Amino acid sequence: MANQKLLLIDGNSVAFRAFYALYRQLENFRNPEGLHTNAIYTFKNMLDVLLNDVKPDHVLVAFDAGKTTFRNNMYADYKGGRQKTPGELSEQLPYIQELLHDLGISTYELENYEADDIIGTFSRIGEENGFDVTIVTGDKDLTQLATEKTTVMVTKSGVMNLEAYTPEHMKEVNGVTPTEFIDMKALMGDNSDNYPGVTKVGPKKASQLVQEYGSVENLYDHIDEMKQSKLKENLLNDKDKALLGKKLATIDCQTPVTIGIDDIKRKDIDYPKLRRFYEKMNFRKFLSELDPNAADSENQNDENEKVLMEYTELTKDNLAKVDAKEGDTIVFYLGMLGPNYHLADFVGFAFKIAGQIYVSRDVDLLKEENLQHLLEDEKIKKDVFDLKRTTVGLNRLGIHAHGIDYDMLLASYLINNENNSDDMAEVCRMYGNNSVRSDLDVYGKGKSEQIPEDDKVLFNHLATKAEAIESLKETLLAKLKEHEQDDLFASIEIPVARVLAKMEINGIKVLPDTLTQLQDEFAGELSKMEKEIYEEAGEEFNINSPKQLGHILFEKMGLKPIKKTKTGYSTSVDVLNQLKDENPIIEKILSYRQIAKIQSTYVNGLLDVIQKDGRVHTRYLQTLTATGRLSSVDPNLQNIPTRTEEGKQIRKAFVPSQPDGYIFSCDYSQIELRVLAQVSGDEQMQEAFRTGYDIHAHTAMRIFHLKSTDEVTPLMRRRAKAVNFGIVYGISDYGLSKNLNISRKQAKEFIDNYFEQYPQIKDYMDKAVKVAREKGYAETIMHRRRYLPDIHAKNFNVRSFAERTAINSPIQGSAADIIKIAMINMQQKLDEMHLKTKMVVQVHDELIFDVPKDELETIKKIVPEVMQSAVRLDIPLVADSGYGHNWFDAK
DNA sequence: TAGTTCACG
DNA sequence: ACGTACGTGAACTAA
Numbered sequence: 001m002a003n004q005k006l007l008l009i010d011g012n013s014v015a016f017r018a019f020y021a022l023y024r025q026l027e028n029f030r031n032p033e034g035l036h037t038n039a040i041y042t043f044k045n046m047l048d049v050l051l052n053d054v055k056p057d058h059v060l061v062a063f064d065a066g067k068t069t070f071r072n073n074m075y076a077d078y079k080g081g082r083q084k085t086p087g088e089l090s091e092q093l094p095y096i097q098e099l100l101h102d103l104g105i106s107t108y109e110l111e112n113y114e115a116d117d118i119i120g121t122f123s124r125i126g127e128e129n130g131f132d133v134t135i136v137t138g139d140k141d142l143t144q145l146a147t148e149k150t151t152v153m154v155t156k157s158g159v160m161n162l163e164a165y166t167p168e169h170m171k172e173v174n175g176v177t178p179t180e181f182i183d184m185k186a187l188m189g190d191n192s193d194n195y196p197g198v199t200k201v202g203p204k205k206a207s208q209l210v211q212e213y214g215s216v217e218n219l220y221d222h223i224d225e226m227k228q229s230k231l232k233e234n235l236l237n238d239k240d241k242a243l244l245g246k247k248l249a250t251i252d253c254q255t256p257v258t259i260g261i262d263d264i265k266r267k268d269i270d271y272p273k274l275r276r277f278y279e280k281m282n283f284r285k286f287l288s289e290l291d292p293n294a295a296d297s298e299n300q301n302d303e304n305e306k307v308l309m310e311y312t313e314l315t316k317d318n319l320a321k322v323d324a325k326e327g328d329t330i331v332f333y334l335g336m337l338g339p340n341y342h343l344a345d346f347v348g349f350a351f352k353i354a355g356q357i358y359v360s361r362d363v364d365l366l367k368e369e370n371l372q373h374l375l376e377d378e379k380i381k382k383d384v385f386d387l388k389r390t391t392v393g394l395n396r397l398g399i400h401a402h403g404i405d406y407d408m409l410l411a412s413y414l415i416n417n418e419n420n421s422d423d424m425a426e427v428c429r430m431y432g433n434n435s436v437r438s439d440l441d442v443y444g445k446g447k448s449e450q451i452p453e454d455d456k457v458l459f460n461h462l463a464t465k466a467e468a469i470e471s472l473k474e475t476l477l478a479k480l481k482e483h484e485q486d487d488l489f490a491s492i493e494i495p496v497a498r499v500l501a502k503m504e505i506n507g508i509k510v511l512p513d514t515l516t517q518l519q520d521e522f523a524g525e526l527s528k529m530e531k532e533i534y535e536e537a538g539e540e541f542n543i544n545s546p547k548q549l550g551h552i553l554f555e556k557m558g559l560k561p562i563k564k565t566k567t568g569y570s571t572s573v574d575v576l577n578q579l580k581d582e583n584p585i586i587e588k589i590l591s592y593r594q595i596a597k598i599q600s601t602y603v604n605g606l607l608d609v610i611q612k613d614g615r616v617h618t619r620y621l622q623t624l625t626a627t628g629r630l631s632s633v634d635p636n637l638q639n640i641p642t643r644t645e646e647g648k649q650i651r652k653a654f655v656p657s658q659p660d661g662y663i664f665s666c667d668y669s670q671i672e673l674r675v676l677a678q679v680s681g682d683e684q685m686q687e688a689f690r691t692g693y694d695i696h697a698h699t700a701m702r703i704f705h706l707k708s709t710d711e712v713t714p715l716m717r718r719r720a721k722a723v724n725f726g727i728v729y730g731i732s733d734y735g736l737s738k739n740l741n742i743s744r745k746q747a748k749e750f751i752d753n754y755f756e757q758y759p760q761i762k763d764y765m766d767k768a769v770k771v772a773r774e775k776g777y778a779e780t781i782m783h784r785r786r787y788l789p790d791i792h793a794k795n796f797n798v799r800s801f802a803e804r805t806a807i808n809s810p811i812q813g814s815a816a817d818i819i820k821i822a823m824i825n826m827q828q829k830l831d832e833m834h835l836k837t838k839m840v841v842q843v844h845d846e847l848i849f850d851v852p853k854d855e856l857e858t859i860k861k862i863v864p865e866v867m868q869s870a871v872r873l874d875i876p877l878v879a880d881s882g883y884g885h886n887w888f889d890a891k
Numbered sequence: 892t893a894g895t896t897c898a899c900g
Numbered sequence: 901a902c903g904t905a906c907g908t909g910a911a912c913t914a915a
Contacts, residue, residue: 202901545913546895565895567914572896597897600911627907629900636909639899647898672900672906726905735905796902808906812900816907844900844907 003149006126006261007056008119009047010137011063011107015096017138017155018042019089023789025419026088028430031282039092040281044099054134058126060264061100062118063093065109069117071248078248079193095281102274104267106259113255116142120251122264123150129261136162141185141193144251146170146178175207183216186245192794197245198238200230216246282434311350311357311463313455319368324353326379332404333385333465334363334393337443337451339422340634341389342396342504342617347443347451350462357466359459361451366397378402383469385409385424387494388622391501408469410493411476413623414485418787420623428468431475436464488782492817493622495824499839500620500630502827507615508637508840508850514653515603522599522646529592536585543592546571559583595646602641602650609635615657620842627809628784628816629844638843640887654887657838660853664837665890666863666881667846670695671815672728678873679781679810680764684757689875696721702757703750723750727761728811730804765807772806780813781871818877819845822870829866833858848887856883 019039022029029038051059071078097107110118119135123145126133133150135142143165146152153162163169170178188206189197201209213219220239226232235242271290278287314322324330335347348361351374365371374380375394380403384390387407394401412427413420421427425438442461443449452458480486534540537556541548550569554561562578563570571589579586609616621631632638640654641647656663668674673695677685688698693709700712700720712720719740726736737747755762769791772778777787786809790802823842830837837855841848847867851859860881867879884890 204901542913544896544911547914567894570895593897597911601898601909605910621908625907629907631908633909636899639897639909641898642900643898667900729906730904732904734903739905797904800902800904804905812907815900846900 003130003132004058005054005056006122006131006133006264007050007054007059008122008126008133008135009050009059009061010115010119010135010139010142011061011096012093012115013138014046014136014155015039015043015089015093016085018046019086019092028419030432031280035095035281036088036092037095037281037283039089040095040099041283043096044283044286047103047105050134050136056134057266058131058261058264059105059266060118060122061097061105061107062115062122063097063107063109064115065111065113068112069114070112070252071114074247075195075244077194095277099274099277102270102277104269106264106267108257108259108264110255110257113252117252117255118257120145120253121255121257122261124253125261126150131261141190141249142251143170144178144181144249145253174203176210180210180214182246182249183214183219184210185249186216186242189241189245190249193248195245195248196238196241198242199234201234205231216242309357309460309463309467311359311459313459314358314360314362314365316365316368319365319370321356322351322353322358322371322374324374324380326377327381328353329381329383330354330374331383331466331470332375332390333462333469334390335462335465336389336393337449340619341392342611342619344393345451346393348458348462350459350466352466352470357463359462359466361455361458363397366394366399372399375399375401381405383408383473385427385465385469386422387497388501388504388620391498392505395501395505404498405490405494406473406477407494407497408472408476409623410497411480411489414489414493414784415476415479415483416787417623417626417628417785422623424465424468428472431472433468433472436468437461483785484783485785488784488817492782492820492824496820497622499823499827500622503839503841504617504619506838506840506850507611507613507617508848509615509655509657510606510610511653511655512607512610512614515607515650518649518653519599519603519607522595522603525595526592526599529588529595533585533588533592536583536588543589544596549589553579553585557583557585594644598641598647598650602647606635606650606653618841625816626786626805628780628813628820630816630842637841648888651888651890652886655885656850656852658852662851662853662856662883662885663887663890664849664851664856664859664863664881664883665846665887666849666867666879667843668815668819668867669878669880671818671845671877672811673724674873674875674877675781675811675814675818676728676761676764677875679814680758680761681874682758682760682764685761686875692878696724699724699754699757703753705753719750723754726751727754727765728808730765730807732804768807768810769803772802778806778809778813780810780817782814782817784813784817786813815845818870819847819867822867823847825870826863826866829862833862835859848890851883859883 022038022042026036026038029036029041031037100107108118119142123133123135127149135145135150135152137152138155140154143152143154146165146167148167152165154165156163167178170176170181174181174184176184184206187198187201187209188203189195209219213222223232223235275287275290278290312318331352333350335349336344337347338344346363348359349363349366351358366375376399382404383406384404385408387404387410390404391401408427409422412430423438425436428436442452442457480489530543533543537552541552543549547568549571553559553571554569559579559582561569562575576586576590606616611617616635618632618637619634621633624631641650654663674689677689688695696717697709697712700716701709703720703723704716706712722736722740731751733744733748733751736750737744740747768778772788772791776789777785779785788802788806790798791806793799793802819842823839826839826847835855835858836852837859838850839847840850849859849863864879864881868877870877882891
């Protein structure tokens with residue numbers, strides 16, 4: 001018979017991980033009493049996985065008892081300086097214990113000892129009683145307990161991802177055995193436990209020493225044999241620290257526990273109590289798991305209680321009841337199936353007017369005179385969830401919405417774009433409203449997506465949405481105000497949403513014939529290249545498969561793999577570029593890839609999305625990016641090729657709606673660097689922009705210490721340009737060296753020179769990071785926020801990333817603010833002047849127009865003017881333009 | 892559905 | 901000593 005299984009869990013450490021795994025959801029996980037529940041929820045999820053995997057007969061969850069332990073007697077500062085447990089977590093700990101008891105799982109804590117020691121003790125007891133032991137923790141310290149019979153599982157990222165430390169795995173990771181790991185820690189110290197170890201000895205050196213000497217004691221016994229070095233000196237100086245470290249690092253496996261192995265056998269689950277617990281915590285998922293049969297009625301009750309709302313179903317006969325007058329504010333919700341509102345089926349709609357809710361599944365009712373009037377009258381204000389979606393949807397019904405001044409989706413995106421969702425249920429939940437069911441729930445997904453047949457279900461759904469838009473409006477507006485974002489909301493995002501709706505509805509004309517021509521050309525080239533590649537390779541294979549390609553290049557042909565990915569060899573461009581000279585096949589693969597990309601993504605991709613009107617209608621996602629930029633989908637019009645000759649051909653298919661008209665394009669010159677010059681206030685760079693220099697040449701002159709820009713060579717300019725870009729991204733010498741293919745040292749020199757020449761930019765970068773640390777977010781010129789919780793991360797990489805983000809976001813985001821303002825002003829100008837020209841595409845720093853022949857001269861004049869005057873900065877904004885009979889010629 | 896690659900600013 | 905440029909979307913393969 002197989003051994004019995006014992007599962008030991010480090011309660012505090014796992015709760016800690018669980019808490020931070022869902023830290024971003026902290027405020028979404030609250031029970032009705034306001035208690036945070038994210039750690040409890042995640043802990044239970046993880047426990048389920050463990051119980052299922054390990055199938056233990058005995059389980060113990062150990063907790064830390066008090067503040068001080070026997071280790072503090074040896075070293076007063078043990079764990080000193082550690083940030084204290086956040087209140088939002090400590091309030092959850094008692095409930096985790098309660099949950100465990102309801103589940104029939106024992107918990108234990110022992111005065112004067114840490115959870116580690118309890119676990120050590122029970123792993124020993126378990127082994128002695130013939131158990132296979134599994135330990136689960138978020139703390140690597142416990143890996144010293146790994147033996148042939150004991151496996152230590154340590155959380156990697158999040159909670160669900162565990163790394164199993166067996167003695168073999170320890171050897172792989174640290175180069176030492178589990179017991180030797182104690183000596184390793186003694187030498188290197190432990191920052192988080194606040195003991196120092198030996199000066200200048202880190203994990204690598206410590207591991208080496210332990211491998212050589214076996215233990216700290218043995219090392220010092222033989223230290224005289226070591227030849228004189230800084231290391232030896234440090235070891236001698238810090239001998240006390242090393243010996244103390246060893247004591248601190250050693251887990252006590254002989255603690256005087258007052259319970260035995262039989263006491264921690266799993267007991268029966270107390271279902272009634274567990275149910276009450278889940279109810280108290282508002283854990284609907286676990287409740288429905290409890291007994292799936294009862295779940296339906298449970299949910300039903302729940303729903304009835306919360307959602308059964310008063311509403312009137314609208315029909316042709318009672319339409320007259322629905323009425324509002326100028327100055328009134330009403331709520332409107334238009335339901336559509338699926339994300340693409342240009343094509344989606346209508347589901348129904350809801351109004352809330354003067355406390356009354358009206359619903360119907362028949363959207364044609366909206367065309368009835370009084371309803372259409374409600375929606376089109378500018379003076380009757382409408383509150384909605386997703387202005388753009390609603391406007392485009394109504395437009396398909398021939399209704400031209402006006403007077404939508406409030407959009408719940410946009411508001412919640414501005415308040416916090418981090419966990420923003422376009423699912424209304426999720427947005428509501430963030431603000432403590434759980435009444436709205438998610439569309440996924442109500443409509444289903446994929447093949448089984450459908451409109452509920454039951455009127456009650458559908459109407460309740462629509463009604464709760466109308467209700468929630470209204471009931472949360474005050475909260476959201478107050479938040480906007482608190483963030484000083486009322487202006488950003490009302491004067492930028494709402495108006496730009498209206499502009500975007502117009503652009504999407506209009507679409508841009510794409511000629512299928514131009515694309516099919518390209519399709520033939522590319523198909524010919526591709527099959528030719530394919531043959532050549534097969535010949536060189538000596539066999540046929542799928543060139544598009546990185547796996548197969550890697551096999552051919554690096555195994556069959558013996559080229560040296562430069563980079564690896566998670567799954568195998570990397571075959572990306574920069575790898576292949578480095579291998580170019582090795583074999584002629586490389587060049588062919590590169591060209592093949594390039595053409596294949598253009599063929600599948602752009603030629604075929606675009607052909608698939610041309611609508612009946614001969615146009616493509618993209619959707620601009622206004623509530624997605626972290627920085628405030630737009631993104632574009634179905635199709636993405638923001639990444640149409642421009643860098644290669646073949647790619648550019650695609651642009652020839654984008655044409656004006658009238659055969660003799662023009663595509664007019666206007667883009668900001670260096671907008672991000674100009675924003676940087678503005679927000680940093682750097683005199684040198686501002687001066688360069690004011691005098692209209694070529695900014696990259698100017699930078700080259702300065703960082704290479706030249707007298708004039710005449711001395712700048714193309715190489716210098718190229719390098720200076722890369723540095724300018726790097727600065728915007730939050731530069732590092734490594735990144736720059738890789739980008740420019742130069743040494744890291746040289747890259748560092750460029751950067752140092754740069755900061756010397758533009759000192760205020762350096763100040764800006766430091767300040768951006770500092771401010772983000774203090775406030776927890778970065779901000780654009782228009783108060784658009786980006787929260788950066790990772791700025792406090794312990795992990796260097798995670799933190800560094802947040803720091804670069806703190807530098808980049810205000811720059812990228814302010815540039816996004818500026819072009820949004822330009823778009824609003826531009827549309828207003830087009831309207832005022834009654835022009836037929838349409839704004840059709842936005843590509844971050846560029847606007848594209850569909851211009852009738854006779855308006856070209858006007859447009860040439862007003863577009864750059866409007867863009868350049870969007871905001872007033874200390875330096876000029878410059879916009880360059882071009883035009884032609886298609887997008888290709890518009891440059 | 893995740894991972895890789897590559898198109899854009 | 902750490903291991904990196906910032907922001908996106910789509911196609912494809914392979915599980």
